[in-house]
Amino acid sequence: MKARILVVNDNAGPQSKRLLSALRERGFDVTTASLSAIAFDTTSRSGLDIPGFDAGTLPDAVIVRSISAGSFEAITRRLGILHALGKLGVPVWNSAQAIERCVDKSMTTFLLKNAGVPTPTTFAIEGLEAATAIAARELPQTPLVLKPLFGAQGRGIRLIRELLDLPTEEEIHGVYYLQHYVPRAGPPFRDYRVFVCAGKVLAMMARRGDDWITNVNRGAAPEAISGRIETELAKLALAAAVAVSADFAGVDIVPASDGNLFVLEVNSMPAWSGLQSVVAVNIAEAIAGELLAFLDTRAQTRPPLRLVEPFPMAVAKS
The missing domain is CATH 3.30.1490.20 (ATP-grasp fold, A domain)
Structure with missing residues (x-):
């Protein structure tokens, strides 16, 4: 029987489409839904109502690609859905806790510092x-x-x-x-993006731009990386992902002018179009492969799903 994967997504962009295709090619039965469409439902045995799943049934795993903007109440409820899935024993990449840690830069910085990862x-x-x-x-x-x-x-x-x-x-x-501010050579300025998944480095790139803010969407150009710096970047990125408990992440690292490296951010829902343009590995296929390996390993010792059992009703006596 095919494992059923729920991809949580609000944007059907090219990267998401390639991920869906890669998952299906690996033999997964894939369903997509936005968190806003998933409901808490106490009439369901699982306590959730997920589009595309029969009442009470759950996915074998969840991949969170994007969460749309919303009110504080809406975002709290959506993250609550991810917390609930984890409580029910469904592996969620990334978990609500990891997303919360990465979205809040102050908590990311605290955890990096606490783990001994160099950060400004x-x-x-x-x-x-x-x-x-x-x-x-x-x-x-x-x-x-x-x-x-x-x-x-x-x-x-x-x-x-x-x-x-x-x-x-x-x-x-x-x-x-x-x-x-981390002083560095420039212009042009450079920093690095390292993509980590399931405790492995899948790919990395440099970003070069005339602006000290070197995001690709602001005009910076992605570049391939080679040489000894790859080892140091990989070490830092893996440690950063562990610090925030991310199953996959895009880790941003900046080189200081004195040669030291600092982790700036950990992105729990990273894009990879710029990165894909300069690396040979197919990132979507690599994520699908790592998820398959994870589920194969987990199947050997998988704990039972924690579905809700009705509590006997007490009847008041007159």
């Missing part, structure tokens, strides 16, 4: 007064990089060189994530 000195505080105090203390040593706590693809990043560069609380919802 960082402060995450609330209020302009607290941010001003930190900036006044740190700016004589180094510029600071201000990032949105929940941002992606380089959007909203600012370089803080003086106190007047700090935005108002209204502009950034009152939260200031401030990080020491």
Whole structure:
């Protein structure tokens, strides 16, 4: 019987289509759904109602490709669905906990530091007064990089060189994530993206751009990597993925001008179109292969799914 895989996705882009195709070629029965379409349902034996699955039945595994924006309530409920799937014994790549850790840059930084993974000195505080105090203390040593706590693809990043560069609380919802700027050679500037899956490095690339924010969507060009630096990048990326408990991740690493490497971010729902353009490995096929190997190993010692059993109703006596 084919293993049933649920791919959670809100964007049917080329990468997602290639992943679906790769999973089917590996013999999986694949269903796609957005988290917004999955319901908590206490009339179901599993407690969930998943489009494409009969009442009470569950997928053998879930891959989370994207979660659409929404209100705080909506995002909380959607992550709750992933938490529930994990509680029921369904492996979720990535788990709700890993996604929460990666989306919140302050928690990512905390976990990296706690695991001994080199990452720039960082402060995450609330209020302009607290941010001003930190900036006044740190700016004589180094510029600071201000990032949105929940941002992606380089959007909203600012370089803080003086106190007047700090935005108002209204502009950034009152939260200031401030990080020491890592000095590096440029222009052109370079950083690295390493794609990790199931404890292995699948591929890596450099990103070169005239802007110090070297995201491909901002015009940076992907480049192949070769040489001794591959070993160091792989070591850091694997340690970063373990620190946040990510099953697969895109790890961003920046080289300082003195040769040291620092992990900036761990992306739990990474894109890979730029990376795919400069590497020989088929990333979608590699993810599908790693999931198949994981499920084959897990099948030998798979715990039973924790489906809900009705609790006997107590009848009050008059």
